[in-house]
Amino acid sequence: MDVRALVEEKARTAKAASRNLALLSTKVKNETLLQMARGLEEKARLILEANRRDLEQARAGGSSRAFLDRLTLTDGRIEEMAAGLRQVAALADPVGEVLRMWRRPNGMEIGKVRVPIGLIAVVYEARPNVTVDTVGLCLKSGNAVILRGGSEAIESNSVITQILAKAMEKTGVPPEAVQFIDSPDREGVRILLTLDRLVDLLIPRGGEEFIRMVVQEATVPILKHDKGLCHVYVDQRAPLDMALEIAANAKVQRPGVCNAMETLLVHQDEAATFLPRLAKRLREAGVELRGCPRTQALLPGIASATEADWATEYLDLILAIKVVDDLDEALAHIARHGSGLAEAIVTSDYARARRFLQEVDAGCVFVNASTRLADGREFGMGAEMGISTSKLHARGPVGLEELTTTKFVVYGSGQLRE
Amino acid sequence: MDVRALVEEKARTAKAASRNLALLSTKVKNETLLQMARGLEEKARLILEANRRDLEQARAGGSSRAFLDRLTLTDGRIEEMAAGLRQVAALADPVGEVLRMWRRPNGMEIGKVRVPIGLIAVVYEARPNVTVDTVGLCLKSGNAVILRGGSEAIESNSVITQILAKAMEKTGVPPEAVQFIDSPDREGVRILLTLDRLVDLLIPRGGEEFIRMVVQEATVPILKHDKGLCHVYVDQRAPLDMALEIAANAKVQRPGVCNAMETLLVHQDEAATFLPRLAKRLREAGVELRGCPRTQALLPGIASATEADWATEYLDLILAIKVVDDLDEALAHIARHGSGLAEAIVTSDYARARRFLQEVDAGCVFVNASTRLADGREFGMGAEMGISTSKLHARGPVGLEELTTTKFVVYGSGQLRE
Secondary structure, rough: OOOOHHHHHHHHHHOOOOHHHHOOOOOOOHHHHHHHHHHHHHHHHHHHHHHHHHHHHHHHOOOHHHHHHHHHOOHHHHHHHHHHHHHHHHOOOOOOOOEEEOOOOOOEEEEEEEEHHHHHHHHHHHHHHHHHHHHHHHHHHEEEEEEOOOHHHHHHHHHHHHHHHHHHHHHHOHHHEEOOOOOOOHHHHHHHHOOOOOOOOEEEOOOOHHHHHHHHOOOOEOOOOOOOOOOEEOOOOOHHHHHHHHHHHHHHHOOOOOOEEEEEEHHHHHHHHHHHHHHHHHHHOEEEEEEEEEHEEEEEEEEEEEEEHOOOOOOOOOEEEEEEOOOHHHHHHHHHHOOOOEEEEEEOHHHHHHHHHHOOOOOOOEEEEEEHHHHHHHHOOOOOOOEOOOOOOOEEOOOOOHHHHEEEEEEEEEEEEO | HHHHHHHHHHHHHHHHHHHHHHHHHHHHHHHHHHHHHHHHHHHHHHHHHHHHHHHHHHHHHOOOOOHHHHHHHHHHHHHHHHHHHHHHHHOOOOOOEEEEEEEEEOOOEEEEEEEEEOOEEOOOOOOOHHHHHHHHHHHOOEEEEEEOOOOHHHHHHHHHHHHHHHHHHHHHHHHHHHEEEOOOOHHHHHHOOOOOOOOOOEEEEEEEOHHHHHHHHOOOOOEEEOOEEEEEEEEOOOOOOHHHHHHHHHHOOOOOOOOOOOEEEEEEEHHHHHHHHHHHHHHHHOEEEOHHHHHHHOOOOOEEEOHHOOOOOOOEEEEOOOOEOOOHHHHHHHHHOOOEEEEEEEEOOOHHHHHHHHHHOOOOEEEEEEEHHOOOOOOOOOOOEEEOOOOOOOEEEOOOHHHHHEEEEEEEEEEEOO
């Protein structure tokens, strides 16, 4: 069977099963999620062994540190995946929720009701935990799903998907509703992108170039996970101890992910006090610093940040630093270079906090908190399908609600259009 | 200046103005809408004269009845446009609405807030009222807009847009936020479709073939207004008097629009009683009937409905009729041929009403009411930008709320990612 026939067949099978998924009871969905969590824990050894094979392969292929970080599973990360499934089981079922209901003067009653989207395709690269999060969220939201993970995680994903399928069989959920494409070439992805009669939504997760290809070629609706070029702005008279902790957390806690800070902006009045302290702290953590001329004057010996640095998502222990005149310059820099994912200000000023919240055009805007908190679990939404930088449908962490659509149901008694 | 440079320049200008639009007070926006309504009424003669020139041109070009209907303005329709603007002014401003706000265990407070989308492009064909509805809705929702109307309505649109611009000048709203492309060729549309760095949303309104072209070529996010292939199903033991009124209304009241009925499905037990009554009523209204073999047996002399008829949006006084065995057959027919816009059942049975509401996958699902009521104004949402058949972002009538997106605003006190 050629790749096109295979992908279409899988999509058609999953789409057909999506009708059953939409009618599953909350109870059955939750039981399945709990079975899945248990399965992952019981088979943790198997998963880690498979992951070790993937990692060896990737290291031999010369993958970057950020890439290896995303690919790596540990006992802790498997626990997180299982905990994520349990958290999704504990969340309210979004399907069937009546968002509003009202009566019109002619007597008809209109309800706006949440329903599943149908068939969701997810294309991602290294992270094997995406497999688990995706299946869990799609199941709970009543959607069928077709997954295409990166070839680098193929061993890990293969073991994980077997565990998930077994859990579905146990609770009587049609396993055809979850389809995996394990063909290693890109052709399978390209075909998925144009199946607009079958796929209701495609979520691409990956690097900038990959997303650009998807935007160019897709005829199916997409929810973008663009790059995360996040800034922290340290305002005039900001609480500098807090600023130091937030900047260090945003840069160092997990540099390989999209909500890590890439550029620090600091008000000119605080630069002389703040930047040496920051440099000391970040260098201890192994961070390479690059700065604008004013930064270089304060931190002798650091490399100069070029125009390209302001536009680069390092995903690594590198930070670009710029001294700005005021909030306006910070806002302009963010408007020009920000990716619309997460932006933060550290300030003690009420009016400037308000301006930052109102004027920054991003999915998540923070006052006095780390950009790393832009995350479905941290927001209390349970596991997420990443963070959307699309403006349509869902912006910010994509949780259960974002995986549903709505329909209007109208109860009449013979109403006509006048 | 060539077309590409011109379209890009207009998009860039509108995008720059979108920041001002997002910050307009509700008061200024409402005053502008009322000024616009007054302007349309005061200049009604001018509009009708321009419209007459468009109609003459279109008639000479041999346009269809449905097309001419959509192009035609009357005093009544101008009144409707003005009333629509006033209704939008009376609606709550969606911008700034806090949809939810909650506190996390770590003390940070998260709010989900409505914000404008940014720059919206609308590409449409004949209807000049779309110009007014679009500008009104985009203004109230704080979005800049770039419009590309059909060349057939160019005279009407030109007069209308001058009136709207004058109203904006009077209230100090930057008129650059509303841009019109009056280039008659398709090239301008094709360029708009790929300006994904400037255009945040494109709404295409037009025929099936046009929408298909847009889906294929667009790299900007789109909200589809696909065809409207709507069904009315007359159930076993349905109240037949009501069914007759609903069917006549859904077919005849304005056949040239997307929420008119195209196919009637009738339960086999009611066909012999219902179809002769329906045929009499619809023939008096000038409707041509086409039927399945069982329909033909009951209505001698009518043309046979072929497979193509079930898939055709006539937008005209033509109706396809099919006798079905039961609700299951009706649901299967709708699942296969429906366009997901509006579907109706006429029934007296509680359980079957419920099944229809749950199982039909469409933006608007009606029990005992006409599909013609699938409409923003009829739903109480004010003027609409048509009816979305997309599943993402907005489904059904697209009103003010659907023209906004959200952002998460986070109020912290030093929170970090653990």
